[in-house]
Amino acid sequence: MRTCYLHIGMPKTGTMSIQASLGRAASLGDKFKYIVLDRQVNCSAALLEIFAGEVSLRDQELRAGWTPEQVQANQARLRQQLDGSFGTQHEAFILSGERLHNLTAPQLKDLREALARHVDQVKVVAYVRGAASWIESAFQQRLKTGSPADFNNLRNVLPKYRTKFQRFDRAFGRENVVLWPFNPAEFPGKDVVLDFCQKLGIPFDASQVIIDNEGVSVDGLALLYLYRRLAKQGKLSSQDKLDIRLLTRQLRDIEGDKMRLAPSVLKPYLELTADDMAWMEERLGSSISALPPARPGALSTEADLLTLTPRALTWLQRTLGEALPDSPTHAQVVAAMDLWLAGLRSQAARAGAGKSNAKTPRADRLAAARTAPNA
Structure with a gap:
């Protein structure tokens, strides 16, 4: 049975390392193929352009002056590239893009139908990070990318589990959406790439792991x-x-x-998202709502960060x-x-x-x- 594993992150769960390691590996054995679109191991941009017509800010600047016909031609080129990625010599395909939660439910159904033309089943796979560590990591990411980031108001970095994942349940069927707790301490060698490969049965040498982290x-x-x-x-x-x-x-x-937030900072935000965490814990079958213990150097106030x-x-x-x-x-x-x-x-x-x-x-x-x- 031919299977496409659609890896959707979630963000901040070692996704870039998984993409770099598998996308640049010399071989994944006879069974597996990692799909690369437009020479990118992270296929988010190509898939968002194909199914939503969304173009990154960088590409918008590079394409200044394009006609509608040229835009359509580029979408068609990417679509042809996607369709051509499914050869007959492999049984399983890995397609990864952590920004696919930006697609609407109808757009995700279009993606599912496009993939189903080439395989017998599509399995959506993702790691789920605990809420406290997600807030810490997402705040840092917003700082590094220029998105709004205010230490005194972290509402915009809540995980929003239901919003991110429920649309995949609806588009692909809940039975086809497989979620794993992101617990690096329990991974083989504490490495998410090795854990991902073990879960899917991908033969992979630990020496080929690429750490892609802009910490x-x-x-x-x-x-x-x-x-x-x-x-x-x-x-x-x-x-x-x-x-x-x-x-x-x-x-x-x-x-x-690393930057850590004090429990006193995290606690009120975890309370704000309690219902969302409860939904994910029922969906995941694992706790993601634990408040971390007090840690040396953890930030309690904005003044701590500004010192x-x-x-x-x-x-x-x-x-x-x-x-x-x-x-x-x-x-x-x-x-x-x-x-x-x-x-x-x-x-x-x-x-x-x-x-x-x-x-x-x-x-x-x-x-x-x-x-x-x-x-």
Whole structure:
């Protein structure tokens, strides 16, 4: 029986490592094939474009000036690529995209029907992260991507389990949606890639695991939060979001502990989402509502996050040099980071121009789509 495993995350459950490891593996044996669309191991963008007509902000900029016919031609190209991914020599296929919860129920049914043309069954698979650790991780992710992130109001980082998963139950049938608790301590080698492969029966060598994690220490996040709090308030433009990503890449170099929230911060938000957690616990058959114990260094207030440690200031002084005075105020730190960011932006622009001149494969494909809308 031919099966397509549609892996949908959830986000913040090692999805990028699963995608990178399996998508770039030399072989998954004779039975399994990992599907890559548009040379991307994360197929979210391609699938959202095919089934929802949704195009990422980056691709919108690259496609400025496209006609409706060119847009349709690109969707058709991606659809043809998807259909062509299901050969006759494999029994099982893995298609992964953690942003598929952005599809509506009718769009998910269209996806199911498209996949069902090539396989006998479609199984949706996902890990489910506990609510407290989800809130911590999602808050950090919003900080790093330029999304609204306010330590004093974490309502926008609640997990919303029912909203994310119930539409898959309805579109694919609840019996075809398989959910697993995200408990790394219980995984083989504490590794989600190995656990994923074990669950599906994929032959995989642990030496091939690729750790794809853009983690930032609590000191790096403190600098990022301070900068956003003072320099990037309100709704961010697309350039602002690119700036935040540029800073994030640099701040990953600061070593240190992960950011943790104190139980006193998490407790009221867990109470807000109690009904949603109860729905998922019944659906999952496992607890996801536990409040973590008090941990050293956990943040209790926004002031804790805005207090820069000597390690953070030492790293910043070493990086920025004379631009940062001794014992700087918050305003001086942000002013120095602004100057630093201007330099990073110039470097990124030069690097982008170099890539454009070198005709990267992605640029070639986009240029071809512009000039050959009926291809």
